[in-house]
Amino acid sequence: MAIAKAERLMNLALCLLGTRRPLSKRELRGSIEAYLEAGSDESFNRMFERDKDDLRELGLVIETVENLEGETGYLARRDSNRLPPITLDAEEAAALGLAAKVWQQARLAGAASGALQKLRAAGMPEAEDAYEAQHSALEPRIPVHEAAFEPLMLACRDRRPVLFEYRKANAARPEQRHVEPWTLECWRGHWYLAGFDRDRGAERVFRLSRITGRVRSRAGAFTAPVPDVVTVRETVETWAGETATRTARIRLRTGCGYPLRARAGSVRELGDGWDELEIPYGHGLDAWLVEFGPDVVVLEPADLRADVVDRLRAVAKG
Secondary structure (H helix, E strand, C coil): CHHHHHHHHHHHHHHHHHCCCCEEHHHHHHHCHHHHCCCCHHHHHHHHHHHHHHHHHCCCCCEEEECCCCCEEEECCCHHHCCCCCCCCHHHHHHHHHHHHHCCCCCCHHHHHHHHHHHHHCCCCCCCCHHHHHCCCCCCCCCCCCCCHHHHHHHHHHCCCEEEEECCCCCCCCEEEEEEEEEEEEECCEEEEEEEECCCCEEEEEEHHHEEEEEEECCCCCCCCCCCCCCHHHHHHHHCCCCCCEEEEEEEECCCCHHHHHHCCEEEEEECCEEEEEEEECCCHHHHHHCCHHHEEEEECHHHHHHHHHHHHHHHHC
16 A cells, blocks of 8 residues: 555656646546546545645645636646755754754654655764753743644645634634735744735734634635745734834733733832833734723823724724
8 A cells, every 4th residue: 555655646746747737636637547546536636635745745846826717737846846955064964953853842843853854865964962962951842832833834835825713802703814824933932924914905914822713725826926035023023012112101900911011111009909101102002902901091192092992992892
């Protein structure tokens, strides 16, 4: 069975690499003997999708293209699947080994280990792990708890649009989003997705912990160009008010809002269970303050107070 599958994968890879135009499922089924022997269309579709995913896991870049008739075709361009000679010194190899360790407790553990094996097979030197020898008590880890991480990571890699339900910080119910995913980035312990929001016609950043339900893939190509550099962290910092140049004054209930207290420039006790804080004010601060509900009262500036009141009214209306 393993030999038969390996032969089937090899034949599929040769078909995709050897064609100059996208081949449809129908054409691929007629070209590969194992697919012709599939008992039904459903059986063939399951086999083909598994094989396609396996080839992508092995590193083959498979493009999905829709022709003028709306039929989906597949091809693997030779220039996209040709690697230059790998020349890494011992220090560079050690850095890659350390990077792979980061994912050992995440969903990418198998992929990281497989990538190292492929690089070593291609000639990457076996480097002594100086980090492990000197810092054995400390091990780097990147936590990945969100179920949306893996499907979004694959969608970013394959350039596939996605559909998911997203609950904003100030919303009572989640909203459906159609997104062309660009990249994922971890910032301050949270994962964020950057991409093009088709419904809003603009770049957006989504926090994965606010994605509810299943992430569903959609056929078709991206409608917006992917930037050469996607600054997820800078965008998140801006929306969170990290790059603020103004100061807001708020009242905060005693014993509450520790994240706000950590960012406060000054804290003054008012008595009667309330404190007064001065915190940096930037775009998105109103959405963050709403999360603390009745424990926060905005004193100034007036535009921030108005924005928070508007958001609370929207939540109250449902």
